[in-house]
Amino acid sequence: MQTDPSLALALSAPKAELHVHIEGTLEPDLAFALARRNGVSLPYASEAALAAAYDFEDLQSFLDLYYACADVLVTEADFHDLMLAYLTRAQADGVIHAEIFFDPQTHLPRGVAFATMLAGLESGAREAAQRWGMTTRLIPNFLRHLSEEDAFATLAQIEPYLDRVDGFGLDSSERGHPPSKFARVFARCRELGKPVVAHAGEEGPPSYVVEALDLLKVSRIDHGVRAVEDEALLQRLAAEGVPLTVCPLSNVRLCVFERMELHTLPKLLAAGIRATINSDDPAYFGGYLGDNIRAVQAAFHYPPEVWYRLCRNSLEASFASDVEKAGWVARLDAHFAGARH
Template identity: 70%
Template structure:
């Protein structure tokens, strides 16, 4: 998979430009300091940071929970439909520049309804931003409602009840927030209900949590994809199962390093996971907080591992195949990807 110095630049250029999907990005985690300050001013909010520099300095996290504390504080600037529109549009414009043709975007309604923001306000604003981006640059997107695992399953059921009138506008359900002390089994009944509604489900597992959380997500929640999943490398039987069943892992390399799952990129398990035959995709997670968007993740991974174009082609194809987009759209994007790879070769 490693490239020579003479082909490394070509492989990187292909990886950045080729059509791909992003399957693991939290829309609240795309809130850049500049937009946060603009929205705080728009909504006349007394923001706890004096400047964008002061806010960026606060990004010195020790673990996932310290990040989440800041994440929820910044989300308070999101108050009206226009705020959610602007947030979504800013992310999708950036995604388009990274060659993303389709994004499946997590949103956390509990973060907002707990502050008195209406569920419909959040949904309307995000959809409007997605529509603006599609008209402007042709990028496709879908919304995945995530439940916050540090809250109770009963709270999740209440959020699902709020969502049910809008099911046609929601394309799947997920589970995020801090893994520690909140195993997937905690939400087994909730996810059974989500599946009964005919929606695909995904879950964060195996980032901070152990490999057992991945087993629980598969066997108890019935997920179609595992978000993160990097600790699968600790369990050979699990690696074999994920490869055999071709369960996609939505890996977020810069996030993993920023949250100290791995001390540095060169120590990431990505080569092991790919070598074991797993269906790996690359994603940005919370790019405003973790050092970059998908293109930045690609550059960091290439600097660490020097992969060839064939490896990057496989990752891009995985992302398109593992998406919840219509089969006709996926086929068209894969055809574009195949053409780009053939031209490179």
């Protein structure tokens, strides 16, 4: 079988992952192991039955299963194991830095303290740093299907630990829950000195991307793949250098696009958008970052220079320091230069 040198280069290149939900990395085997450890019942007879349920019609059908499986996450050790399992896979895909979403509102109502989830995620990240030198950032998200009041109450629980989180995000059901619903919450987050990001323009319309930019004042747009439907928005995103954290396999699995060949990534890149490739909820959507890279390459056959650009975008769009970014880009330059000789 002939190998694709461009694909091999992309897979092994140093890169960052900027759009991954840690609860969405919960594989069936770990879900059942944690269920047994914590005496939690899952509504599936086996790992195979749970895996078979990962066939979604839309975002909401995915979220229903996602929240049910999250019930197995109870202790600090559970969150540690979840984080380390994800980072182990990410490291194998060339990820040297990951900015990881988690959903406090999924766990707080079940009696899991914010301190418990945070400590577990941090300890898993420390172990990955010791093993492989990986760096991480933690970004708690607000669930947009819940109320502004609930978001403010959650923020109050996070504030005592503010120095241990690296930003705030907005996720969950997009339809009917525009970014404007959380304008005051995000204004408070910015007052606290944290960058903000938001899911917009996946199932929701391009106007949600505009709201995220103008009302929430986000640093990045998570998804944003429907921005191509608004030429003025597309030009604005390119002119302002707003990064998009694109999740190709997720978009196909959630029926945003019927198949990968219909994805808007080529149009985004052609417009000069700072797109990045990410895995979103990889346990549910058919794969981690390497699997997304393989699927994109199979559909679009990109040359090395496109993959260099995508990897560099991921590093430069991160919340890391300028010194860290410069070091990573130097590694990336060396990686691609070495392939030419």
